[in-house]
Amino acid sequence: MFANFDFDVIRRSLPYLFFQGMHFTLTLTALSTLGGIVFGTLIALMRLSGYRLLGRIAGIYVDFIRSLPLVLVIFWFYFLVPYIGQWLTGASSPVKVGAFGSSLVTFIIFEAAYFSEIMRAGIQSISRGQPAAAQALGLTYRQTMRYVVLPQAFRNMLPVLLTQTIVLFQDTSLVYVVSIPDFLGAASIVAQRDGRLVEMYLFAALVYFVISSCASFAVRQLQSRVAVIR
Amino acid sequence: MNYHWNWHIFLDPNPMGTGTYLDMLLSGLVVTIKTSLLAWIIALISGSIVGVMRTLSSRAASWIGFAYVEIFRNIPLLVQIFLWFFVLPELLPRAAGLWLKQLPDVPFWTASVGIGLYMSARVAVQLQAGISSLPRGQRQAGTALGLTTVQTYRYVLLPMAFRIVLPPLTSEFLNTIKNSAVAITIGLLELTGEARSMEEFSFQVFEAFTAATLLYLLLNVVVVTGMRLIERSVAIPGYISGK
Numbered sequence: 506m507f508a509n510f511d512f513d514v515i516r517r518s519l520p521y522l523f524f525q526g527m528h529f530t531l532t533l534t535a536l537s538t539l540g541g542i543v544f545g546t547l548i549a550l551m552r553l554s555g556y557r558l559l560g561r562i563a564g565i566y567v568d569f570i571r572s573l574p575l576v577l578v579i580f581w582f583y584f585l586v587p588y589i590g591q592w593l594t595g596a597s598s599p600v601k602v603g604a605f606g607s608s609l610v611t612f613i614i615f616e617a618a619y620f621s622e623i624m625r626a627g628i629q630s631i632s633r634g635q636p637a638a639a640q641a642l643g644l645t646y647r648q649t650m651r652y653v654v655l656p657q658a659f660r661n662m663l664p665v666l667l668t669q670t671i672v673l674f675q676d677t678s679l680v681y682v683v684s685i686p687d688f689l690g691a692a693s694i695v696a697q698r699d700g701r702l703v704e705m706y707l708f709a710a711l712v713y714f715v716i717s718s719c720a721s722f723a724v725r726q727l728q729s730r731v732a733v734i735r
Numbered sequence: 736m737n738y739h740w741n742w743h744i745f746l747d748p749n750p751m752g753t754g755t756y757l758d759m760l761l762s763g764l765v766v767t768i769k770t771s772l773l774a775w776i777i778a779l780i781s782g783s784i785v786g787v788m789r790t791l792s793s794r795a796a797s798w799i800g801f802a803y804v805e806i807f808r809n810i811p812l813l814v815q816i817f818l819w820f821f822v823l824p825e826l827l828p829r830a831a832g833l834w835l836k837q838l839p840d841v842p843f844w845t846a847s848v849g850i851g852l853y854m855s856a857r858v859a860v861q862l863q864a865g866i867s868s869l870p871r872g873q874r875q876a877g878t879a880l881g882l883t884t885v886q887t888y889r890y891v892l893l894p895m896a897f898r899i900v901l902p903p904l905t906s907e908f909l910n911t912i913k914n915s916a917v918a919i920t921i922g923l924l925e926l927t928g929e930a931r932s933m934e935e936f937s938f939q940v941f942e943a944f945t946a947a948t949l950l951y952l953l954l955n956v957v958v959v960t961g962m963r964l965i966e967r968s969v970a971i972p973g974y975i976s977g978k
Contacts, residue, residue: 572909572951572955573948573952574912574914574915574916574917574927575913576917576919577930577948577951580927580930580931580944581944581948584934584941585941588738675809675810675811675812676811678811678813679813679917681813681920682919682920689813702821702825703821703822706814706821707818707822710810710815713809713814714806714809717808717809717810718805718809
């Protein structure tokens with residue numbers, strides 16, 4: 506079964522797989538998480554703001570994005586981002602946006618919907634007395650959120666946010682559909698060039714498995730560490 | 736924007752000779768539904784078995800359940816589908832591999848099995864949580880009545896657990912539908928795939944994707960509405976969600 510398993514093809518392509526592919530995957534994961542959390546928090550604040558209209562807009566956005574497959578959203582933005590760029594810069598023809606830029610926009614917009622649900626749960630988990638106390642101390646809405654509510658919401662939700670980041674890390678492999686060489690894309694390029702599908706895909710699976718399980722183990726450790734005792 | 740909108744494109748005949756472009760998208764929708772349903776059946780059956788295993792007192796069973804969940808959860812779905820599609824036929828004995836490659840509709844079966852097993856890990860986790868949320872007394876009462884372990888699960892624990900975890904299972908079913916779009920990578924012409932090929936034939940990219948988006952939203956609404964009805968009729972009296 507593994508008689509003509511070629512380990513050398515893996516060894517030869519290691520620099521390409523990790524310095525190009527994994528580098529792309531990890532950068533995309535990190536930046537999308539950051540952007541997703543920032544925008545997700547803003548959306549969550551909109552939903553909880555008490556303004557009917559803002560809340561409705563945010564709610565529709567979240568429900569809309571969450572009912573679409575990521576693959577379809579990737580295609581949407583792959584074709585749409587050049588036109589958005591043209592509109593923003595006022596150029597006469599669609600702007601050429603690199604693979605990285607277009608997938609970053611996609612993932613931030615897509616993941617913001619998921620992160621906003623996490624942050625909403627986090628904000629709602631803060632007891633009512635906290636913002637009330639902040640207001641009694643004379644803090645403005647902004648200060649209440651900045652110094653009282655959000656720090657605690659982040660802390661409570663840290664394990665969930667990190668778990669979502671692991672999901673996001675796995676989801677970045679879907680940029681394969683628009684032929685972007687992330688880690689899986691790089692593995693698949695080598696696999697098809699050398700006719701070594703079995704080796705490359707098994708190796709890719711192993712790498713994803715090791716990274717994701719180590720990360721989720723670390724999250725579980727962290728969870729017991731940061732849990733606030735009440 | 737110098738993009739030429741043409742909403743009449745849906746009524747134009749498609750180059751495959753199978754009717755209009757709209758027919759093409761609708762046939763994609765049917766494939767999406769079929770793939771999701773088969774995947775969901777697979778996910779429910781194997782997920783239930785694994786979920787039950789994780790709650791058994793046997794060390795080995797719960798360890799196997801744990802390993803199963805970890806493996807299927809920590810490898811991206813796309814990689815799993817590639818493993819089933821490209822790698823499995825090569826690892827099997829030659830004859831079996833050839834037979835597998837020559838099956839009609841390989842992408843459909845591979846996608847259903849691949850997505851089904853991927854989702855089964857999630858179903859298992861939900862069901863395990865449902866079973867462990869039951870008071871210990873239920874299991875003990877079953878034992879005290881002289882029920883065997885199988886009977887305890889069949890008549891006492893599972894009927895309660897499934898009804899408790901129905902709402903999270905609904906969202907897992909919605910995830911299954913969304914995940915079926917990943918099958919485009921192995922050439923399955925489901926909804927996203929048909930939208931993509933419509934874009935390639937007609938160059939009307941935004942019309943094609945708008946239609947696909949609307950169909951996904953519609954499918955979502957239908958499933959959510961249907962499941963709410965089921966959830967309401969099976970809700971356990973006395974629980975917050977119950978009557």
